[in-house]
Structure formats: structure tokens, C-alpha cells
Amino acid sequence: MIQSVTIKGFRSIRNMTLALKQLNIISGANGCGKSNLYKAVRLLHEAANGRLSQAIAEEGGIQKVMWAGGHRAGDRAKDPKRMILSVDMQDYDYQMEIGFPEPLISLFALDPLVKKENIWLSGYQRRRMSELMERVNQAAFLKNVEGERMSYPMTLTQEDSIFGQLSDPHLYPEVSQVRETMKNWRFYHEFSVSSNSPMRVPQVGIRSPILAHDGANLAAAFETLRERGQSESLYAVLEKAFPNTQFYVEELGGRFQMMMKRAGILRALESAEFSDGTLRFLCLAVALLSPRPPSFMALNEPENSLHPDLLPALAMLIAEASHYTQLWVTSHSPDLAEMIGHYKEVQHIQLDQKDGETIVVAMSER
Structure with a gap:
């Protein structure tokens, strides 16, 4: 620590x-x-x-x-x-x-x-x-x-x-x-979710207890988490974020691809069809619930591109991960900080800038 x-x-x-x-x-x-x-x-x-x-x-x-x-x-x-x-x-x-x-x-x-x-x-x-x-x-x-x-x-x-x-x-x-x-x-700043992102197409699957910094091995990391019997928290968070939705990995000749089944949609959706926010949330979930948790992990603005409705699930996810890893979360969202505080004690550090210098204006625990 x-x-x-x-x-x-x-x-x-x-x-x-x-x-x-x-x-x-x-x-x-x-x-x-x-x-x-x-x-x-x-x-x-x-x-x-x-x-x-x-x-x-x-x-x-x-x-x-x-x-x-x-x-x-x-x-x-x-x-x-x-x-x-x-x-x-x-x-x-x-x-x-x-x-x-x-x-x-x-x-x-x-x-x-x-x-x-x-x-x-x-x-x-x-x-x-x-x-x-x-x-x-x-x-x-x-x-x-x-x-x-x-x-x-x-x-x-x-x-x-x-x-x-x-x-x-x-x-x-x-x-x-x-x-x-x-x-x-570990540091997670942003995930590559553009149309040509590796996570949107099948990738060779190898056991991956750690999500890559850009999320490129998402499907392999998701399946590794599931097979190692540590998926209970993952599925609980995903159910809270995406009710009546099932995520799973499809194997295609040794290549892995994320898939999604949603109530009301007659066919499964491939990762190429996922929204940017859905892919980012999946990356955050797999990164934070890694079966090989690090001693320290930093997330830079994890709420970016997420709908406000996903913040309660993100707060639950961050609080759960903090039982195993010391976390540093940079955020624009005061709502996220408050929601996390409902699950786990949080140190909230508020910054400002004065004459070009970054300063701490408040530090509190909740």
C-alpha cells in the first residue's frame, strides 16, 4: 500500500x-x-x-x-x-x-x-x-x-x-x-473503442488475468475471469448496469469475441455492434475485478462516455475492487464520489488551480 x-x-x-x-x-x-x-x-x-x-x-x-x-x-x-x-x-x-x-x-x-x-x-x-x-x-x-x-x-x-x-x-x-x-x-486512462479497435473484432484468445491498458484483450480477460470461478461479482455488477442483458465470449477457431444478448432483441450482438459506453464499462469491470489484483490501481476519469444511469453500478464496482486493491480514481463527477461513499469509506481530495499551481482545497473522508 x-x-x-x-x-x-x-x-x-x-x-x-x-x-x-x-x-x-x-x-x-x-x-x-x-x-x-x-x-x-x-x-x-x-x-x-x-x-x-x-x-x-x-x-x-x-x-x-x-x-x-x-x-x-x-x-x-x-x-x-x-x-x-x-x-x-x-x-x-x-x-x-x-x-x-x-x-x-x-x-x-x-x-x-x-x-x-x-x-x-x-x-x-x-x-x-x-x-x-x-x-x-x-x-x-x-x-x-x-x-x-x-x-x-x-x-x-x-x-x-x-x-x-x-x-x-x-x-x-x-x-x-x-x-x-x-x-x-496498473493504470487505466482510456480504452480504444473506435470502429477499428481490437476489442471489436475476434482476437486470438490466451489466458489473460490482467486487462491490457487499452482493453485490447477484453474477451480473453473476461473469459479468464469467468473460468477461474470469480465471476459472481462481475455478473452482479453487469446485471445492475445492464438489466436483462447477458454477456459472454464466443470462440471462433481459437479467436475470442465478446457477445451480448438483450431482452427484446432476437439475435446476439457482436462486440462490433456494442456502444462505446458498453465497451468501456465492460473494460472497467474486467480491470477492477481482475483475478490477479495489483497492490495499486489508478483510473483516470472512468465515468467518461458513460450514461448517468451507469454510475451506481460503477460506484458498486469501484467499492468492491477496493477490498483487494488500493485505488486512485480521478473524476469529474461529484455524484460518483458520493455513490462510492455509500459502499466504502472514501478519501475525497478536491483540487483547484491558483496562479497556475495545482493546490488541494479540501480533503475529507466519508
């Missing part, structure tokens, strides 16, 4: 620390920075997967993701501009500092420059005695399996986290554990 996240210098987030509970709803007006906060947390996950520079490139490069506002009282104005991403978990704390590359040395001016990385045992106020890994530029020291502080034998590349370059992970079990924990976080 994530205890807290600290983001400094990322887009509209100058300096923010959020303590997290089991179920967290983050809301606010358009443009207040909700998605920036979501993307900053996702960047930690991308770093653990060895995709830090690629993920930043997808956002437009390092200049696009850095804080663009001015300095405040107490800022280290003389220090180089830095972005800091930090997470406190139950057993370990991790922090990464990212800066700008040297423009006169290389043409790769949009690459990040990882300046520092650290891992500590939790509960020791990040002291040297609890430090498991210290990286400064391209050199690093790690505690090995014997508990000895060792110089990492390889020179690290500047543009990526040590997680993407760590060899012989069995020699550094605790550092490897932090990496695996963060790699296994």
Missing part, C-alpha cells in the same frame, strides 16, 4: 504531498491539474519498467513536463531546476530527482537527466543507516544480499532509472522488490 506521494516540479504541480488511503477520489474542475497528478504517479511506474525517457518523450519531452511557473519564497532559486517524484510505501520509500540535459553537450535536449535516486527502509526518516540504494548521476551504491553497501559495477545511463538497468537482481533483493512492486501497479 502507498502511504503517500510527493510531487515537485511536474507541470502545474510545484510542491504537493498527498497521504493516501485504501480508496481515494481526486476531483476538481477542468484544467486544475488532476491528470497531471495522475501522470506524475504513472511516471514512477514507467521508471520501474525502464521506460522513463520514453514516457517523458510521449508527453513532449522534459521541457513540457517540468514546472513552468516562477519561484516561491523558500525555493532553492540558485539550484538547477529539478523534478522530484517520491513515494512512501509500507516497507520502502523511493525518490527520484530529474533535471535538464546539458544543451551544449548533446542534441538530445528533450531527454531527462536522472540526477539522484534513493531507496530507504520505511520508518527511519530516510537516514543513511536505512538507505538501500543511493544513486548520484551515473554512479550508484546498493546494499547487497549480505547487507553490505556496494558500489554498483556498471556505469548507468543518465536518461533512465536504475530500475531499467539493474542486472543480477538476486544480488540486491530489496531494491528488486521495490522495482517489482512499482512495475505491478
